[in-house]
Amino acid sequence: MNLRRIFLFPARVWMALFFAAPLAIVCGYSFLTRGEYGGVEQPWTFENFTRLADPLYLAILWRSVRIAALATGLCVALGFPLALFIARAGKRRNLYLQLVLLPFWTSFLVRTYAWLFILRDTGLVNTVLQSLHIIDAPLQLLYNEGAVLAGLVYNFLPFFVLPMYATLERLDPALLEAAADLGARPLATLRRVIIPVSMPGIVAGAVLVFIPCLGAYLTPDLLGGGKTVMLGNLVQNQFTTARDWPFGSAASLVLMLASALLLAGLMRSRVRKELM
Amino acid sequence: MHVLELRNVVKEFPGQRAVDGVTLALERGGFYSLLGPSGCGKTTTLRMVGGFEKPSSGDVFLNGERVNERKPYERNVSTVFQSYALFPHLTALGNVEFGLRERGVAGRRERAMNALELVKLSARAQRFPAALSGGEKQRVALARSLVLEPQLLLLDEPLAALDPDLRKQMRAELKAMQRQTGITFLLVTHDQEEALSLSDKLAVMNSGRIEQFGTPEDVYLRPASAFVAGFLGAVNWFGDAGVRPEATRIARERPAEGPSRRASVASVVFLGNRVHVHMALDEGGRAVAELPRAQDQFREGDAVWLHWNAADEMRFP
Amino acid sequence: MKRHALGIYAACILAFLHAPLAILILFSFNAGRFTIWEGFSTRWYTAALNDPQLTEGLLNSLIIAGVAAVLSTLIGTLAAYGMWRRNAPWLSGMLYLSLVTPEVVTGVSLLALCQWAFRFLHLRLGMHTVIVAHVAFSIAYVTIVVAARLRNYDRSLEEAAMDLGAGEWRAFTRVTLPSIAPAVAAAGLLALVVSFDDYVITSLVAGVDSETLPMVIYAMARRGVSPVVNAVSSLIVVAFGALILLSERLQER
Numbered sequence A: 001m002n003l004r005r006i007f008l009f010p011a012r013v014w015m016a017l018f019f020a021a022p023l024a025i026v027c028g029y030s031f032l033t034r035g036e037y038g039g040v041e042q043p044w045t046f047e048n049f050t051r052l053a054d055p056l057y058l059a060i061l062w063r064s065v066r067i068a069a070l071a072t073g074l075c076v077a078l079g080f081p082l083a084l085f086i087a088r089a090g091k092r093r094n095l096y097l098q099l100v101l102l103p104f105w106t107s108f109l110v111r112t113y114a115w116l117f118i119l120r121d122t123g124l125v126n127t128v129l130q131s132l133h134i135i136d137a138p139l140q141l142l143y144n145e146g147a148v149l150a151g152l153v154y155n156f157l158p159f160f161v162l163p164m165y166a167t168l169e170r171l172d173p174a175l176l177e178a179a180a181d182l183g184a185r186p187l188a189t190l191r192r193v194i195i196p197v198s199m200p201g202i203v204a205g206a207v208l209v210f211i212p213c214l215g216a217y218l219t220p221d222l223l224g225g226g227k228t229v230m231l232g233n234l235v236q237n238q239f240t241t242a243r244d245w246p247f248g249s250a251a252s253l254v255l256m257l258a259s260a261l262l263l264a265g266l267m268r269s270r271v272r273k274e275l276m
Numbered sequence B: 001m002h003v004l005e006l007r008n009v010v011k012e013f014p015g016q017r018a019v020d021g022v023t024l025a026l027e028r029g030g031f032y033s034l035l036g037p038s039g040c041g042k043t044t045t046l047r048m049v050g051g052f053e054k055p056s057s058g059d060v061f062l063n064g065e066r067v068n069e070r071k072p073y074e075r076n077v078s079t080v081f082q083s084y085a086l087f088p089h090l091t092a093l094g095n096v097e098f099g100l101r102e103r104g105v106a107g108r109r110e111r112a113m114n115a116l117e118l119v120k121l122s123a124r125a126q127r128f129p130a131a132l133s134g135g136e137k138q139r140v141a142l143a144r145s146l147v148l149e150p151q152l153l154l155l156d157e158p159l160a161a162l163d164p165d166l167r168k169q170m171r172a173e174l175k176a177m178q179r180q181t182g183i184t185f186l187l188v189t190h191d192q193e194e195a196l197s198l199s200d201k202l203a204v205m206n207s208g209r210i211e212q213f214g215t216p217e218d219v220y221l222r223p224a225s226a227f228v229a230g231f232l233g234a235v236n237w238f239g240d241a242g243v244r245p246e247a248t249r250i251a252r253e254r255p256a257e258g259p260s261r262r263a264s265v266a267s268v269v270f271l272g273n274r275v276h277v278h279m280a281l282d283e284g285g286r287a288v289a290e291l292p293r294a295q296d297q298f299r300e301g302d303a304v305w306l307h308w309n310a311a312d313e314m315r316f317p
Numbered sequence C: 001m002k003r004h005a006l007g008i009y010a011a012c013i014l015a016f017l018h019a020p021l022a023i024l025i026l027f028s029f030n031a032g033r034f035t036i037w038e039g040f041s042t043r044w045y046t047a048a049l050n051d052p053q054l055t056e057g058l059l060n061s062l063i064i065a066g067v068a069a070v071l072s073t074l075i076g077t078l079a080a081y082g083m084w085r086r087n088a089p090w091l092s093g094m095l096y097l098s099l100v101t102p103e104v105v106t107g108v109s110l111l112a113l114c115q116w117a118f119r120f121l122h123l124r125l126g127m128h129t130v131i132v133a134h135v136a137f138s139i140a141y142v143t144i145v146v147a148a149r150l151r152n153y154d155r156s157l158e159e160a161a162m163d164l165g166a167g168e169w170r171a172f173t174r175v176t177l178p179s180i181a182p183a184v185a186a187a188g189l190l191a192l193v194v195s196f197d198d199y200v201i202t203s204l205v206a207g208v209d210s211e212t213l214p215m216v217i218y219a220m221a222r223r224g225v226s227p228v229v230n231a232v233s234s235l236i237v238v239a240f241g242a243l244i245l246l247s248e249r250l251q252e253r
Helices: A003-029 A047-051 A055-087 A090-105 A108-119 A124-131 A145-170 A173-181 A186-197 A199-214 A218-223 A231-239 A245-268 A270-274 B042-050 B092-103 B108-118 B134-146 B164-181 B192-198 B216-221 B226-232 C002-028 C043-049 C052-083 C089-100 C103-117 C127-151 C155-163 C168-197 C200-205 C213-223 C227-252
Strands: B004-013 B016-026 B031-035 B057-062 B077-080 B152-156 B184-189 B201-206 B209-214 B236-238 B241-243 B249-251 B260-270 B274-281 B286-292 B303-307
Touching: A003 A245, A003 C052, A003 C089, A003 C103, A003 C127, A003 C168, A047 A245, A055 A090, A055 A145, A055 A199, A055 A231, A055 C002, A090 A145, A090 C002, A090 C227, A108 A124, A108 A145, A108 A218, A108 C002, A108 C213, A108 C227, A145 A199, A145 A218, A145 C002, A173 A186, A186 A199, A199 A245, A218 A231, A218 C213, A231 A245, A231 C103, A231 C200, A245 C089, A245 C103, B004 B042, B016 B042, B016 B209, B031 B042, B031 B192, B042 B057, B042 B077, B042 B152, B042 B184, B077 B134, B077 C155, B092 B108, B092 B134, B108 B134, B108 B164, B134 B164, B164 B184, B164 B192, B184 B192, B192 B216, B192 B226, B201 B216, B201 B226, B209 B216, B209 B226, B216 B226, B236 B286, B249 B286, B260 B286, B274 B303, C002 C227, C043 C052, C043 C227, C052 C089, C052 C127, C052 C168, C052 C213, C089 C127, C103 C127, C103 C200, C127 C168, C127 C200, C127 C227, C155 C168, C168 C213, C168 C227, C200 C213, C213 C227
Parallel strands: B031 B184, B031 B201, B077 B152, B152 B184
Antiparallel strands: B004 B016, B004 B057, B201 B209, B236 B241, B249 B303, B260 B274, B260 B303, B274 B286
């Protein structure tokens, strides 16, 4: 028997049993009915999906897409100049890359908690503003969309910066020289050469930020309190507190499909090589 | 019995036939070369002998045994890779001992040291590949293969990565090593000078086929095809007759006998011990003659007669 | 002029990335309970180390992350080698998918699997289910790191080993594995960090006896900010930073 096939066997089994099979079960559950005591029962139904169209859940869906899109936009706006700066930093580019990556690799939970620490009523921002007598009562900085947005941008900015940097780093300097030679000033070069040429990298980075933001759970949970419910929180809530597994499964399926389609789109497009 | 025999071997890759029916038989103890331009199938042929590729059709025989299905480690041949492929985590000595250990040979330390001695590298035995020069890596790779005393040693462009001076020196050492060990060498190269100077016999390959297999004199002086003639050296074409530049002579007057053409000197290139005289033929076309420096001085624009011995003509059907 | 503007902008963003963690670490040494500096003290670290919940969580986390890292490194390394220069479209598709699937979806689907399977097996949620889940999401990370190394690995090394008489298994263990060992170690460290850090999936498949450190921290954070959490968080930041730097060093070799 072929050695390579033997080597692939454990991963195939593990991924099939503990990744694919659970997803298949969730797929199946999403077409079943909620049992009296929280389990799942026949008959088969589409009701779980039609329920997602209720105004209440549509609002959650819309909020998730809106927050994810805003976070993506902010990541592009913050990350593109940073990536451009690093790509042009010469010998120190590795140092700057490390600086971007290091906080990214420290615990996701701790990073989110740090924002809780800064934004809460007795947190750093409020304490400083109060001690400077700019405000009297603490501002409500936490448990709103703004806090969630800040947390998401903070957590996922490196997802954009890395592919963007890889693209900009490969950009042929001769293109910029040619643009200058043809009379383009720096800003015109940016607008008419750098951005169009690096568009695949921008798209790749944006999708890589959008996918985890859309499915975010921990950030809205900690920084949004109960108020800023996103799709991920809906799923978790249906499986734990509400114990409506079929409905939670339907919401999971929607989230899963959206993520998978975005990934598939990314893999099929020209943009793919930006990731490899 | 032939140490290696290829019978109508074909190798197809998706969308391409890399080797297209190669038949070849090598006598024991000789130095052989596969010569050809890049992409002619010579490396693929070598990899099928080494066991790294399986022929799509045809057969490979080692010592009369059909070995198509045998894995590399089941064949008594060894390869010196173009990149040397030295194991970076083992010392020079460790690399040379590797194969002995796999074969469970006794006294491997001593045999490995002898092999390093043979390639004049015993002083570097404890060095890791990263601390060796290109030429030294080359020698370790050779020692690593030779120590196993294979029936056949395969060398894939072994000198290509060396600088020109070292290449000339290693060329002489390779030849000496082959004579000393008596192992059959099969060398793959695109350098015709290398193949001509080293080989007892060489096979010239073109687009997956062997165009000619013969001694260096055979292939150089009596090429079997226009391709072989052109690949091994420059050729002046006079109709369907080809003449090497060094067999081409120049005279001020029309020679009394033998074939000749009228021409005018286009340029003279000084090459130290010889000169190349480039000419435009009156009948159209160009030719070059290689002459000793001492001869009559020709100048640009001189009208000359170009002539040669009919015996030096190369003709192809 | 423009270069300057870009540099200042970049510096601001880098500050944005580092300030929250720096502030957290700074105030973990604050003698007072609030965000007003009252002097240097390590009392919160002492308190953290003496908190039975935290130490038990840490122990659980270490066991889970250790076992999961070893298993996923083994499985992932073999898989990366199996996929090297060869196509395994289903497996690689599943691995990519596992990377982009929202954690909460992975978590609830594993929970669903457990509930379904436990009807036939006499098992309960616990440390074993957490380990199974962690291995499932760590394999992709390991495979990516090892596969990246294999892409730069000279295949003729392995061919040379076989040429010298080593069988496929010996060629793998004696030549390929030593060559890619630093990348395998790096992948293992990465798996350790990813597993140790996970909260979302863990919280869904953990049993009562398998509270991990992130779960304890999460519960404390929900209850309100405690300086003890700052201390633990700072320790995690430093430990993770060291492990990741080590992992990157290993990958460069």
